[in-house]
Amino acid sequence: MTIVKKNLLAGIRNLDALLKKSKNVLILSHYNPDGDAIGSLLAMYHYLVKKGIKSSAVVPNDYPEFLFWMKGTKDVIVFHNNRKKVSDLVRNSDVVICVDFNDFERLKGLGPLLKASTATKVLIDHHPNPDGNFLIKIHDTSVSSTAELIYNYIIKTGDKKLLDKTIGECIFAGIMTDTGCFSFNSSSPSTYHIISGLLKLGINKDRIYNLVYDNFSYERMQLMGYCLNEKMVLLPELFTAYIYLSSEEMCKFGFKSGDSEGFVNLPFSIKNIFISVLFAEKRDHIRISMRSRGDFPVNDFCEKHFNGGGHKNAAGGETKLGMKDTIQKFRNALESYKNELELQYKHRQQTLFDTN
Ligand code: 5GP
Ligand code: MN
Numbered sequence: 001m002t003i004v005k006k007n008l009l010a011g012i013r014n015l016d017a018l019l020k021k022s023k024n025v026l027i028l029s030h031y032n033p034d035g036d037a038i039g040s041l042l043a044m045y046h047y048l049v050k051k052g053i054k055s056s057a058v059v060p061n062d063y064p065e066f067l068f069w070m071k072g073t074k075d076v077i078v079f080h081n082n083r084k085k086v087s088d089l090v091r092n093s094d095v096v097i098c099v100d101f102n103d104f105e106r107l108k109g110l111g112p113l114l115k116a117s118t119a120t121k122v123l124i125d126h127h128p129n130p131d132g133n134f135l136i137k138i139h140d141t142s143v144s145s146t147a148e149l150i151y152n153y154i155i156k157t158g159d160k161k162l163l164d165k166t167i168g169e170c171i172f173a174g175i176m177t178d179t180g181c182f183s184f185n186s187s188s189p190s191t192y193h194i195i196s197g198l199l200k201l202g203i204n205k206d207r208i209y210n211l212v213y214d215n216f217s218y219e220r221m222q223l224m225g226y227c228l229n230e231k232m233v234l235l236p237e238l239f240t241a242y243i244y245l246s247s248e249e250m251c252k253f254g255f256k257s258g259d260s261e262g263f264v265n266l267p268f269s270i271k272n273i274f275i276s277v278l279f280a281e282k283r284d285h286i287r288i289s290m291r292s293r294g295d296f297p298v299n300d301f302c303e304k305h306f307n308g309g310g311h312k313n314a315a316g317g318e319t320k321l322g323m324k325d326t327i328q329k330f331r332n333a334l335e336s337y338k339n340e341l342e343l344q345y346k347h348r349q350q351t352l353f354d355t356n
Pocket of ligand 2: 036037100126145146178
């Protein structure tokens, strides 16, 4: 049996009741959509369509090719390429379901349109501190991914019979990508209870792994080698490594959206590194992806120093500074956490090598 918290149950019941009287539902996810964003978006979309509810699935900008295999990809409307269509959809929707983000800022240019809409806004998400824009919240920071919440939603509304392989594949993709293939954020037995349910639907988990992780270009692999060889800097006294890439370098390796996926996790293979950052130069800003292992809250760090946020162990942000100044700012900021990082190192040594 799937156990769901009390406040979640209230959110689930409220959304179920709302959907029974809704006419046009819009499902939305965040800028630079990742596997959990697209997996959750499409799982919810397929489910609502199966229920006979008129629904559209929208994201602010393009998403990487390694997610195109999911059924329904051709139905996802990208705001950047269809501004008029999406404006009309937002205006004509009576319910907007936001999945895998909790702050309209994460919609970039689509945010103001949503703010102006009179639709009932619903949140399905696992990021901390949702903003006040949502009337109904299905929110739990303890789950691995938003996709898990979608699974629980479908089960708890009594619609288990509507779960099928297509929905299951999208949910699996969300859980798999948001846990780095079950290497973090995935120690709750309930996650594996859900995976068991998905396998019973007939999903092929190895195929999904191959489609997501074994489908990159030769140039992307070369870029990875270049990053590791020439663009990775270690700050051993801060237990940190970072990789920095200019747009020129990315261009040289035929960079496509999603090509830097996973790069930020590479330095964790190095002994005693538990903070890792990727700085990537975009058209008019530097994008920061930050990860930690253990207790260092990278979401607080990114919020404080780089106008961003996210989860405790995976967050992002951006700056308008140049690369050199961004890195300098990062190093200065991190330096102020030196004592905290040393304590964490000691704690990690004790827990990692504790054999009891
Ligand atoms: P990534 O580094 O993969 O872009 O993002 C890691 C995590 O941080 C994701 O959960 C993502 O939703 C969140 N995140 C990334 N960038 C931002 C940002 O600028 N603001 C906030 N609030 N969250 C972000
Ligand atoms: Mn997520």
